[in-house]
Amino acid sequence: MRTLFLLFSLLATNTLFAQTGVLKGRVLANNLPLSYASVNVKGTGKGASTNTKGYFEIKNIPAGTYGITITSIGYEAETLSITISADNPVVHDISLKEKPSKLNEVVVTGVSRATQLRSNPVPITVMSKKEIEQHVNNNIIDAVIKGVPGVSAVTTGPNISKPFIRGLGYNRVLTLYDGIRQEGQQWGDEHGIEIDQYGIGRAEVVKGPASLTYGSDALAGVINLIPYIPNGDDGKLNGDVIADYHTNNGMVGTSVGLSYKKNNWKYAFRATAKTAHDYQNKIDGFVYNTGYREFNLSGIARVDKSWGYSQIGATLYDNRQEIPDGSRDSLSRRFTKQTYEAGQDDIKSRPIVSGDELSSYRIAPLHQRIQHYRLYTSNSFKTGDGSVNTSLGFQQSIRREYNHPTVPEQAGLYVVLNTINYDVRYNLPAFGGVETTIGVNGIYQTNRSKAATDFPIPDYNLFDAGSFLFAKKSFGRIDVSGGIRYDNRHISWNNFYVGADAQTGFGKQALLPDTAGANLQFPSFKHTYQGISGSLGLTYNLSDRLLLKANIARGYRAPNITEIGSNGLDPGAHIVYLGNRSFNPEFSLQQDIGFIAYLPDMDIVAEAFNNNIDNYIYQAKVNDADGNPVIIVPGNSTYQYQQSKARLYGAELTLNLHPQSIKWLALDNSIAWVTGINKNQQLIARYGNAAKYLPFIPPLHIRSALKLNLPSTYGLFTKLNARLEADSYANQNHFYALDNTETYTKGYTLFNAGLGFTIKPAKAATCFYEFFIQADNIFDTAYQANLNRLKYFEYYQASPNGHTGIYNMGRNISFKAILHF
Known part of the structure; x- marks a missing residue:
C-alpha cells in the first residue's frame, strides 16, 4: 500500500508540473523593438520585462486562459486574452501604440487615489527616472529644478538644496518619500533633503496648495520622490x-x-x-x-x-x-x-x-x-x-x-x-x-x-x-x-x-x-x-x-x-x-x-x-x-x-x-x-x-x-x-x-x-x-x-x-x- 501511495504521489507531482506552459514573444512600437516593457499575467503574479531587443519569456504558467497586460511608459497599455497550453510554448508578437500625450499617465500625488494626469485640475509635473538620470547632479532636488519649471531652491553649497515652488519654501513645501512626509528640521536654511538621489525612480511635483489631502506644510505644493x-x-x-x-x-x-x-x-x-x-x-x-x-x-x-x-x-x-x-x-x-x-x-x-x-x-x-x-x-x-x-x-x-x-x-x-x-x-x-x-x-x-x-x-x-x-x-x-x-x-x-x-x-x-x-x-x-x-x-x-x-x-x-x-x-x-x-x-x-x-x-x-x-x-x-x-x-x-x-x-x-x-x-x-x-x-x-x-x-x-x-x-x-x-x-x-x-x-x-x-x-x-x-x-x-x-x-x-x-x-x-x- 505504501509503495502504491508513493507511486501515486510521484505521478500526481509529475502531472502537476506538466500542466504549466511558457509564454514568450516580442513587443514592438513603430515596428521597432521596445525594451523594458512590462508583460504581466493577470491573477498569477508572474511577469517579465522585455530585453533590449524587445523579447520576453515567462515560464511555469499554469495551463489555462489568462488576461495578458503589456505596459510601457509613453505607450497605451494592451490587454490580450491568451490560452496557455502545456504542450507547446505560446509565442506572441505585440505592438504598442504611442500615447497621444502624457495626459493619460497615472499619478498618485495630490489626489485621494491614483488618477490620470489629464483629469486632475491641480498643476502636476512628473519626472521619470530617465529624465532624472540625464541630469547628473549633486542631489535629487537639483535634478527636479532642471526638469520642472516653477521649482527653485535655496542652496548652501552643492549638497544642500531646499525646494521652493513658485516662490514659497521651507515648511510650505511638503517633501514625501514614497508617500510618507519627510521630517528633518526643515526650518533651517542649511538643512537639506535627506534622501538618496540614486534611489529615486520617479518624481511627482504638485505646484500649488495641496493642503486638502496633506494638511499643514503643503501650502506651496508637494514633491513626492x-x-x-x-x-x-x-x-x-x-x-x-x-x-x-x-x-x-x-x-x-x-x-x-x-x-x-x-x-x-x-x-x-x-x-x-x-x-x-x-x-x-x-x-x-x-x-x-x-x-x-x-x-x-x-x-x-x-x-x-x-x-x-x-x-x-x-x-x-x-x-x-x-x-x-x-x-x-x-x-x-x-x-x-x-x-x-x-x-x-x-x-x-x-x-x-x-x-x-x-x-x-x-x-x-x-x-x-x-x-x-x-x-x-x-x-x-x-x-x-x-x-x-x-x-x-x-x-x-x-x-x-x-x-x-x-x-x-x-x-x-x-x-x-x-x-x-x-x-x-x-x-x-x-x-x-x-x-x-x-x-x-x-x-x-x-x-x-x-x-x-x-x-x-x-x-x-x-x-x-x-x-x-x-x-x-x-x-x-x-x-x-x-x-x-x-x-x-x-x-x-x-x-x-x-x-x-x-x-x-x-x-x-x-x-x-x-x-x-x-x-x-x-x-x-x-x-x-x-x-x-x-x-x-x-x-x-x-x-x-x-x-x-x-x-x-x-x-x-x-x-x-x-x-x-x-x-x-x-x-x-x-x-x-x-x-x-x-x-x-x-x-x-x-x-x-x-x-x-x-x-x-x-x-x-x-x-x-x-x-x-x-x-x-x-x-x-x-x-x-x-x-x-x-x-x-x-x-x-x-x-x-x-x-x-x-x-x-x-x-x-x-x-x-x-x-x-x-x-x-x-x-x-x-x-x-x-x-x-x-x-x-x-x-x-x-x-x-x-x-x-x-x-x-x-x-x-x-x-x-x-x-x-x-x-x-x-x-x-x-x-x-x-x-x-x-x-x-x-x-x-x-x-x-x-x-x-x-x-x-x-x-x-x-x-x-x-x-x-x-x-x-x-x-x-x-x-x-x-x-x-x-x-x-x-x-x-x-x-x-x-x-x-x-x-x-x-x-x-x-x-x-x-x-x-x-x-x-x-x-x-x-x-x-x-x-x-
Missing part, C-alpha cells in the same frame, strides 16, 4: 551598479541596487556612498568647508494579493556636511579658518587655509552630521468595490552641528526629532459616477536638545490631525474634483533654561530644580492652531490632446517652530533666529488656470496663478536705530520673523518641439516667472520700495535644450542621445532690501551639454550598460544665484577684487556609468 525598484524576470536577481564622478569638487558616488521577485512578493535593496571635497570657481578658487560625505541604505518588501497589497520599507541616511563661514584674508581674499572660540577669535588674525585642506576629502572639524532613520508601511485592502488605504511611519532625525574649534567633539547644536506619521483613508464605491474618499492623517512629533551649547529652538511636543473629504466626477468632457479639510495642530513646550558650564564656559541646558543663575531662554508655551482648507477645480477636455484646467484652493499652514519659538543661534546657518509666539496661521487663496496641448509636433503647457496669503511669515535682518546690524552673537547675523499680508503671482510656459518628420530631434523650452509682493502697507509707507517685495523670490528663468535621440543601433552602441542647453536667469531687481536682508542679483546664462548611450554586450542575456557625460557651466561663468545663501557670507564692507560673498560652482564635468543586470 518615489523609490526605484528594478524590474526583472520572476525568480531572478536583478539590479544596477552606479558609478558617478564630478571634476569640480571631486565628487565620487557609488550605488548598488538589488531586486528580486517571486510569485507575489517583491524585494528591493540599495546602498549608496558619496564623498566630495570643496567645490571651486574662478573668483574664489576652492570654497573652504563645502565638502561632504554621505551614506544611504534602503530596503522595501511588498506582497500583492487578491485582497490588495502590503509594503514595508526602511531607510538610513548619514551625512557629514562641512559648514562654510566665508572668512577670508582681507587683501588676498584667500579663505581662513577659525581656530579660537568666539570670545578670543579675531577675524583678521585667522590662519589661511592650506591648499591640501581645500582639496582633501577629510571632513573638517567644523561640520554638521545628520542621521535620518525611517521605518514605514503602506497597505491597501479591497472592500468590495471600495478600498481602505493605510500608512504608518516612524522617523528619527539626529542633527549635530560642530562649531567649537578648540573642542571639535563638542556639538554646538544637537537635536533629536522623532516623528510618527499616520494616514487612513477609505475610498468609497462609486455612487452615481461620483468617486469619494474620506480620510484622516497627521503626525506626532517630539524634539529634544541633547548635550549642546547653542539652543535656537525649545524642546517641543507637536500633535497634528486632519480629516478630509474628497470627491470627483466626470460630466462628459468635464472632470470635476474637490473637497474640504479641517486641521488641528497642538504644540507645546515647558520652560527651557540655559546656563553656563563652569568647566568649559559654553552654554548648557539647565534642568529643574538646578536652574540657579540660568537664563529662561524659552518660557513655556501651549497653543492649538486650527484651519479649514479646500479645493475645487475642473478639467475641460477639448479633445484627447487639448485641455483647459482651472482650480481654486484655500491653503492652510500653522507656524513652524522657529517662527514662533526661536531665540538663539543656529551654528550651521550663522544666524540668530528670533521668533514671535503671537503669530497666526497662514491662509492662502490661490487661483490656477492652465492650457495643455500635446500635439503631434509639439507640446504646449501654459499655467498662470495668483496667490493671496494672509499672515505670511518671512525672515528679515534686524538693524538698530542707527541702521547698523544687530549682533547678538559675534560673527553671526540676526534675523527676526515678520508677518504680513502677501501676494504672489506668475506663470510657467513650456513649449517642446518634436517634429514627427524628424523624430530624433527635439527642442524643449520653458519659462518661469513669479513676483512676490509684501502687502504690509505700514512698512512700505515708512521704507518705500525697500520693503515692497518678499524675500527668496527667484528671478525670471528661461531654459532651452536641443535634444538628439537616435533609436538605431550602431555596433555595440544604442540609444544614443545628446543635449545642448542654455539656462538663463534674469536680473533680480525685485528683492526685500530692508536692512540689507537681500541685495540686487545680476542675471547670468549657463551653457550645459550632455551625451548618453547604451552598450549591450553581444553575449549578455540581460546585462547592459548606460553611460552619461555631462558638462555644466561649460564656459566657467562666474555667477551668484539670488537664492544662494553663500552670496551673503562676507565679513568686509569692501573687497580688493570687487567681488563680495561666495560664488556658485564653476565648470563641472560629470561622468556616470550604470550597469544593469
Whole structure:
C-alpha cells in the first residue's frame, strides 16, 4: 500500500508540473523593438520585462486562459486574452501604440487615489527616472529644478538644496518619500533633503496648495520622490551598479541596487556612498568647508494579493556636511579658518587655509552630521468595490552641528526629532459616477536638545490631525474634483533654561530644580492652531490632446517652530533666529488656470496663478536705530520673523518641439516667472520700495535644450542621445532690501551639454550598460544665484577684487556609468 501511495504521489507531482506552459514573444512600437516593457499575467503574479531587443519569456504558467497586460511608459497599455497550453510554448508578437500625450499617465500625488494626469485640475509635473538620470547632479532636488519649471531652491553649497515652488519654501513645501512626509528640521536654511538621489525612480511635483489631502506644510505644493525598484524576470536577481564622478569638487558616488521577485512578493535593496571635497570657481578658487560625505541604505518588501497589497520599507541616511563661514584674508581674499572660540577669535588674525585642506576629502572639524532613520508601511485592502488605504511611519532625525574649534567633539547644536506619521483613508464605491474618499492623517512629533551649547529652538511636543473629504466626477468632457479639510495642530513646550558650564564656559541646558543663575531662554508655551482648507477645480477636455484646467484652493499652514519659538543661534546657518509666539496661521487663496496641448509636433503647457496669503511669515535682518546690524552673537547675523499680508503671482510656459518628420530631434523650452509682493502697507509707507517685495523670490528663468535621440543601433552602441542647453536667469531687481536682508542679483546664462548611450554586450542575456557625460557651466561663468545663501557670507564692507560673498560652482564635468543586470 505504501509503495502504491508513493507511486501515486510521484505521478500526481509529475502531472502537476506538466500542466504549466511558457509564454514568450516580442513587443514592438513603430515596428521597432521596445525594451523594458512590462508583460504581466493577470491573477498569477508572474511577469517579465522585455530585453533590449524587445523579447520576453515567462515560464511555469499554469495551463489555462489568462488576461495578458503589456505596459510601457509613453505607450497605451494592451490587454490580450491568451490560452496557455502545456504542450507547446505560446509565442506572441505585440505592438504598442504611442500615447497621444502624457495626459493619460497615472499619478498618485495630490489626489485621494491614483488618477490620470489629464483629469486632475491641480498643476502636476512628473519626472521619470530617465529624465532624472540625464541630469547628473549633486542631489535629487537639483535634478527636479532642471526638469520642472516653477521649482527653485535655496542652496548652501552643492549638497544642500531646499525646494521652493513658485516662490514659497521651507515648511510650505511638503517633501514625501514614497508617500510618507519627510521630517528633518526643515526650518533651517542649511538643512537639506535627506534622501538618496540614486534611489529615486520617479518624481511627482504638485505646484500649488495641496493642503486638502496633506494638511499643514503643503501650502506651496508637494514633491513626492518615489523609490526605484528594478524590474526583472520572476525568480531572478536583478539590479544596477552606479558609478558617478564630478571634476569640480571631486565628487565620487557609488550605488548598488538589488531586486528580486517571486510569485507575489517583491524585494528591493540599495546602498549608496558619496564623498566630495570643496567645490571651486574662478573668483574664489576652492570654497573652504563645502565638502561632504554621505551614506544611504534602503530596503522595501511588498506582497500583492487578491485582497490588495502590503509594503514595508526602511531607510538610513548619514551625512557629514562641512559648514562654510566665508572668512577670508582681507587683501588676498584667500579663505581662513577659525581656530579660537568666539570670545578670543579675531577675524583678521585667522590662519589661511592650506591648499591640501581645500582639496582633501577629510571632513573638517567644523561640520554638521545628520542621521535620518525611517521605518514605514503602506497597505491597501479591497472592500468590495471600495478600498481602505493605510500608512504608518516612524522617523528619527539626529542633527549635530560642530562649531567649537578648540573642542571639535563638542556639538554646538544637537537635536533629536522623532516623528510618527499616520494616514487612513477609505475610498468609497462609486455612487452615481461620483468617486469619494474620506480620510484622516497627521503626525506626532517630539524634539529634544541633547548635550549642546547653542539652543535656537525649545524642546517641543507637536500633535497634528486632519480629516478630509474628497470627491470627483466626470460630466462628459468635464472632470470635476474637490473637497474640504479641517486641521488641528497642538504644540507645546515647558520652560527651557540655559546656563553656563563652569568647566568649559559654553552654554548648557539647565534642568529643574538646578536652574540657579540660568537664563529662561524659552518660557513655556501651549497653543492649538486650527484651519479649514479646500479645493475645487475642473478639467475641460477639448479633445484627447487639448485641455483647459482651472482650480481654486484655500491653503492652510500653522507656524513652524522657529517662527514662533526661536531665540538663539543656529551654528550651521550663522544666524540668530528670533521668533514671535503671537503669530497666526497662514491662509492662502490661490487661483490656477492652465492650457495643455500635446500635439503631434509639439507640446504646449501654459499655467498662470495668483496667490493671496494672509499672515505670511518671512525672515528679515534686524538693524538698530542707527541702521547698523544687530549682533547678538559675534560673527553671526540676526534675523527676526515678520508677518504680513502677501501676494504672489506668475506663470510657467513650456513649449517642446518634436517634429514627427524628424523624430530624433527635439527642442524643449520653458519659462518661469513669479513676483512676490509684501502687502504690509505700514512698512512700505515708512521704507518705500525697500520693503515692497518678499524675500527668496527667484528671478525670471528661461531654459532651452536641443535634444538628439537616435533609436538605431550602431555596433555595440544604442540609444544614443545628446543635449545642448542654455539656462538663463534674469536680473533680480525685485528683492526685500530692508536692512540689507537681500541685495540686487545680476542675471547670468549657463551653457550645459550632455551625451548618453547604451552598450549591450553581444553575449549578455540581460546585462547592459548606460553611460552619461555631462558638462555644466561649460564656459566657467562666474555667477551668484539670488537664492544662494553663500552670496551673503562676507565679513568686509569692501573687497580688493570687487567681488563680495561666495560664488556658485564653476565648470563641472560629470561622468556616470550604470550597469544593469
